[in-house]
Amino acid sequence: METFDPTEHIRGLHELVAGSADIKAILDGLTRFASTAISQASGAHIDCAVTLRRRKRTATVAGSSEKAVHLDHIEQTLKEGPCLDALDKGPPGVAGRRRN
Structure with a gap:
């Protein structure tokens, strides 16, 4: 290890x-x-992205992969998901997505 x-x-x-x-x-x-x-x-592959909220609008400003950015865009289109939940609930946190 x-x-x-x-x-x-x-x-x-x-x-x-x-x-x-x-x-x-x-x-x-x-x-x-x-x-x-x-x-x-x-021990598992993790993709990361940064979502920024300004004036009630969100945008993905960076990502470790195209997949991470694409998933964030889907979440913003749907207006729901773990990253948006983390932004809504207070201090910055980690939002997890399970990889298939």
Whole structure:
């Protein structure tokens, strides 16, 4: 079993932020980073996306994969789902989707 080294994760995040030209690049990198870290920790593939709400409108602003972005778009079209529930219920949280 692989051991968790927080130092490597911190270095990776630092390089991501320091080496990115704009916020979109940072958020795209952050979702890929989160997807990889959570997938390694859980032993299952996890896709990640960032949904932003401004003035009661939501938008997917980044994703670790096209699938993650597509699923978020479906959720926004339906106006229901785990990401929107997390936004409605208060502080940021993790919204899970089971992979088939």
